[in-house]
Structure formats: structure tokens, C-alpha cells
Amino acid sequence: MRxxxxxxxxxxxxxxxxxxxxxxxxxxxxxxxRAGMALVDHDVVVVPSKVLSRAEGRFRDLAxxxxxxxxRALAAQTGKDAALVELxxxxxxxxxxxxxxxxxxxxxxxxxxxxxxxxxxxAEPLDPPPGTGPWVLLLPLDPDASAERLRAALSARFGAAIxxxxxxxLGRPFRLGTVGAALGLAxxxxxxxxxxxxxxxxxxxxxxxxxxxxxxxxxxxxxxxxADEGYAAAVVRGLRFRPGQHAAxxxxxxxxxxxxx
Amino acid sequence: MRxxxxxxxxxxxxxxxxxxxxxxxxxxxxxxxRAGMALVDHDVVVVPSKVLSRAEGRFRDLAxxxxxxxxRALAAQTGKDAALVELxxxxxxxxxxxxxxxxxxxxxxxxxxxxxxxxxxxAEPLDPPPGTGPWVLLLPLDPDASAERLRAALSARFGAAIxxxxxxxLGRPFRLGTVGAALGLAxxxxxxxxxxxxxxxxxxxxxxxxxxxxxxxxxxxxxxxxADEGYAAAVVRGLRFRPGQHAAxxxxxxxxxxxxx
Numbered sequence: 001m002r003x004x005x006x007x008x009x010x011x012x013x014x015x016x017x018x019x020x021x022x023x024x025x026x027x028x029x030x031x032x033x034r035a036g037m038a039l040v041d042h043d044v045v046v047v048p049s050k051v052l053s054r055a056e057g058r059f060r061d062l063a064x065x066x067x068x069x070x071x072r073a074l075a076a077q078t079g080k081d082a083a084l085v086e087l088x089x090x091x092x093x094x095x096x097x098x099x100x101x102x103x104x105x106x107x108x109x110x111x112x113x114x115x116x117x118x119x120x121x122x123a124e125p126l127d128p129p130p131g132t133g134p135w136v137l138l139l140p141l142d143p144d145a146s147a148e149r150l151r152a153a154l155s156a157r158f159g160a161a162i163x164x165x166x167x168x169x170l171g172r173p174f175r176l177g178t179v180g181a182a183l184g185l186a187x188x189x190x191x192x193x194x195x196x197x198x199x200x201x202x203x204x205x206x207x208x209x210x211x212x213x214x215x216x217x218x219x220x221x222x223x224x225x226x227a228d229e230g231y232a233a234a235v236v237r238g239l240r241f242r243p244g245q246h247a248a249x250x251x252x253x254x255x256x257x258x259x260x261x
Numbered sequence: 262m263r264x265x266x267x268x269x270x271x272x273x274x275x276x277x278x279x280x281x282x283x284x285x286x287x288x289x290x291x292x293x294x295r296a297g298m299a300l301v302d303h304d305v306v307v308v309p310s311k312v313l314s315r316a317e318g319r320f321r322d323l324a325x326x327x328x329x330x331x332x333r334a335l336a337a338q339t340g341k342d343a344a345l346v347e348l349x350x351x352x353x354x355x356x357x358x359x360x361x362x363x364x365x366x367x368x369x370x371x372x373x374x375x376x377x378x379x380x381x382x383x384a385e386p387l388d389p390p391p392g393t394g395p396w397v398l399l400l401p402l403d404p405d406a407s408a409e410r411l412r413a414a415l416s417a418r419f420g421a422a423i424x425x426x427x428x429x430x431l432g433r434p435f436r437l438g439t440v441g442a443a444l445g446l447a448x449x450x451x452x453x454x455x456x457x458x459x460x461x462x463x464x465x466x467x468x469x470x471x472x473x474x475x476x477x478x479x480x481x482x483x484x485x486x487x488a489d490e491g492y493a494a495a496v497v498r499g500l501r502f503r504p505g506q507h508a509a510x511x512x513x514x515x516x517x518x519x520x521x522x
Contacts, residue, residue, distance in 0.1 A: 005272040005492070007484055009499075013266065097520040104520070112435040121469070169471065173434050173521035174373040175442070175512050177452045177472025179479065191438045208382070210430065210482065211438030218440065219480035221471065222500065223268055231266070238270075239483065251436050259358040259365070260434035260521050 007238040011223045015232035019126055020057030025153030028233045039158035044236040046220035049139055049168045049183050050119055051232045052146045058138040059125050060087055078103045091116035091138060110252045114171050143184020144247045151186040161243045163188030167217035180221030182213035182248050188241045190250035268499040272484045276493035280387055281318030286414030289494045300419040305497040307481035310429045310444050311380055312493045313401040320386050321348055322393050339364045352377035352399060371513045375432050404445020405508045412447040422504045424449030428478035441478030443509050449502045451511035
């Protein structure tokens with residue numbers, strides 16, 4: 001697999017705010033067609049996980065959550081809302097770090113994220129009953145499966161072998177600021193393994209495995225305004241990859257091999 | 262600051278392999294001019310740190326390094342080459358994690374990286390004396406200063422207010438594969454702070470600080486072939502930012518505030 005010398009990263013305008021039950025593949029496909037953005041082979045469509053969460057109705061009303069004793073204790077330790085902590089625990093398999101202002105967990109899907117990536121912005125249903133909320137959004141149930149449905153729908157619509165990345169913005173150790181990451185994917189490899197290639201001097205590369213899908217998510221994050229624009233998808237054009245069946249879990253280091261777990 | 266709805270990420274063809282003492286700003290400027298890629302306001306030029314290391318002559322011959330006792334002990338613990346470990350220690354302020362196959366340190370510049378980001382690919386001088394090597398490359402001495410020199414030279418040449426990112430590919434906890442990161446920068450903010458903006462429903466965003474320069478580095482990494490192509494620079498066009506004085510250290514979490522340090 002090789003990457004081309006130029007990439008075009010473009011937000012898809014005109015996708016409406018998604019409601020529970022919406023067919024995201026159809027909405028994105030229609031928006032692409034209206035914008036004259038027909039997909040071609042090797043295009044990668046990046047959709048923020050939040051869009052799929054909204055389609056799946058993953059809204060939760062914090063006022064309706066009854067925190068467990070464990071959640072209340074962890075809320076006291078971290079200074080977080082106990083109802084939010086309860087949802088974080090329900091979404092997680094383990095607590096990675098808890099301290100005042102910090103709650104990082106291993107999500108049931110395997111990745112490590114603050115608050116299990118439960119989101120409080122753009123997390124409100126379009127028609128919340130009076131007196132409800134504040135609302136939050138849980139991640140989609142199966143981002144790889146969501147990506148595969150989008151891939152199948154958009155590949156069929158445009159007659160092109162495309163890839164799909166379901167993205168989120170994650171914090172990270174050591175460095176400030178969130179960066180885009182792939183929580184689900186279909187049609188493209190998660191990693192770009194260049195081990196065995198040779199450098200300019202003929203020396204065989206030993207340790208060059210690139211987080212391809214994460215970097216695609218990061219590039220798309222630069223154009224996917226999370227608030228004022230409200231873009232629901234981006235297209236990354238110019239990558240070269242061998243289409244195939246892959247999963248975002250290819251990006252996850254095993255916990256028992258992670259010295260920072 | 263806002264990002265536009267479209268980004269163009271393009272490798273700069275025709276930069277020769279850099280030698281010690283080369284003026285990288287002049288070489289990249291000439292290559293841009295030859296390729297008809299005149300820079301405009303808000304363009305960000307991304308240059309891999311390795312290119313600047315070569316210009317600074319940061320080559321080291323592992324055969325000429327005398328490992329300290331501490332380096333030999335750490336080499337035995339990790340299974341790494343003792344001469345390489347000696348250079349890693351000289352470049353670092355602290356060891357973050359050491360285990361069989363793993364040596365992660367805090368570089369003297371403040372960021373956390375395996376092997377202090379000392380590189381063994383494309384690390385050979387163009388004319389190594391016979392019988393020397395294997396060679397490795399240390400990072401540039403002051404990536405922010407290198408970025409500022411590039412920014413000044415390229416801004417003057419093209420009459421445009423541009424940004425520069427000095428990039429590297431870093432591994433990370435939890436996730437496999439390297440991703441682009443900003444080790445130095447000039448002219449653009451390292452972080453994009455959107456706290457105080459409102460979401461689609463008018464709710465004020467509380468925790469949205471994006472690792473802008475790291476995401477720019479990740480996008481550029483998708484086009485900067487590290488071996489077969491040997492591109493020495495990329496241009497990211499389409500970002501909107503307020504030009505100003507910034508440093509890559511804005512991206513670094515303080516060690517005493519990092520639960521993973």
C-alpha cells in the first residue's frame with residue numbers, strides 16, 4: 001500500500017442533524033450527490049461517532065440515571081457528576097486512571113478514553129420532553145458494524161470501492177489537546193505496515209507501522225467542525241490502499257502488553 | 262480560529278537529500294517554486310524532523326559510542342543495543358518505561374517518545390567513511406527555532422503569512438501504529454481552543470481543545486513517504502488560524518499533571 005503525494009480532505013455540506021432511526025448512509029449519500037461529490041475508488045468517508053450515536057438513539061438523560069454506590073464514590077474522588085460516572089462505568093470494562101478532574105477508562109470496545117467518550121455537546125435530542133436533561137450521548141453500539149453498513153450503502157450508490165472511518169476526538173497521555181481517532185472502520189486497513197520496505201539507502205525498515213486510520217480521522221477532524229458548522233461527514237481522497245475486511249480493534253494494543261495501561 | 266471545509270495536503274517534490282550545512286528553507290523554497298506551488302497566507306509547511314537533523318549533522322556512528330554502565334544495564338534489561346541506549350540517555354531527562362523490547366523516555370525537549378525519537382532509517386550520511394556505522398540520527402537541537410527560520414525564509418520568499426510544523430512519527434500508549442506529531446512549530450497555534458464556543462443547541466463547549474498542530478502533522482504524514490518517496494516537505498492548505506508566536510511545548514502536559522508519566 002502506498003499513499004499518493006496529495007490528499008484532498010473535504011467536509012460534506014448539507015447533512016441534516018440526525019434523528020434516531022435515520023439512515024445515515026442514505027443521508028450522507030444524498031448530501032454527497034447534492035454537493036456534486038461523487039465518490040471514487042479509494043475515497044475514505046469519515047463520519048463522527050456522534051452522528052451514528054444520534055441515529056441509534058444513544059441519548060441518555062442524566063436526571064434519570066440512578067448512580068450506584070461505586071459511581072458515587074468515584075464521583076466524589078474525581079469531582080465528576082455521579083450520574084455521568086454511572087454511565088461511564090456501565091460503558092467500561094476497567095478504570096484506567098481516576099483522580100480529581102480525571103476519569104479515564106477502558107471502554108467495552110477496548111480503547112482507552114476519558115469518560116468512555118460519552119459526549120455532552122450536541123448530545124440533546126431534537127425534541128427533548130420538557131423538564132428533561134441534561135443529556136449526554138453514548139458511543140454507537142458497534143462502530144465497525146456501523147462503518148460496514150455505511151461502506152456497503154455508499155459503495156453501492158456510487159459504484160466505488162471506498163473505505164469508511166467512524167471517528168472520535170480522544171485525549172492522550174503526555175500531550176494536550178484531542179486528536180481524531182478511528183473507533184470503527186470498514187474497507188481499509190487500520191494500520192499501514194511498511195516493515196520490510198527499504199529506506200533511501202537500501203536499509204530495511206524495521207519499525208514503521210503507521211496508524212493509518214487514526215491519521216485519516218485526524219485529517220478529517222481538521223475540517224469537521226464539531227459545533228458551529230455541524231458537518232456530519234468528510235471525504236478523504238488520494239489514499240492508496242488494498243480494500244479488505246478490517247476492524248478498528250487492529251489499532252488497539254493488548255492491555256497486558258501496554259506498560260501504560 | 263476556524264478551519265475551512267476543505268484541506269489540500271500535498272507533498273513537495275524535488276527536494277534533494279539534505280546534507281549537513283544545507284539551507285533547508287532555500288531548498289524547500291526552490292522546490293516549491295519549481296513545482297509551481299507558490300505559498301499563500303495560512304498555508305502550513307510540514308517538514309519531518311529528520312530533514313532538519315540531516316542539515317544539522319546530527320548523525321551518530323553507533324560503533325563510536327562508548328556506553329556508560331547505566332546504558333549497559335538498561336540495554337540488558339530492554340534487549341536494545343547498548344550504544345543506542347547511551348545516546349537515548351544523553352538525549353533524555355528521564356526514563357518513562359523500560360522493559361524487554363521497550364524503552365520510552367522523556368526527551369530533553371519535554372515530549373515522551375520511544376528511543377528519544379532517535380532514528381535508524383534514512384540516518385546515514387551521504388558519504389560515510391568506509392568501515393563506519395551503523396548510523397543513527399538524533400533530533401534537531403531546537404525544533405521551534407528551526408521552524409521559525411523556515412517560516413521566516415518561506416514567508417519572505419512567497420510574501421505570505423505561513424505556518425511551519427516540524428513533525429515526527431511517534432508511538433503512543435494504548436494504540437498501535439505511529440502518528441504524526443509536532444515537535445516544533447512557528448506561526449500557528451499548537452492548540453485550537455474552542456472552549457466558550459456553542460454547540461448546535463446553544464450549549465457552551467467546555468472541553469474542546471484540539472491538538473491542531475499534531476493533527477496537521479498527522480495529515481502530512483499520510484503523504485510524506487518516509488522511505489521510497491523521500492519527500493522532504495508537505496504543504497497543508499485550507500486551515501484558518503491567527504498567525505502568532507507559538508511553541509510546540511504548548512502541546513506538552515506537565516509531567517507532574519500527567520497520570521501516565
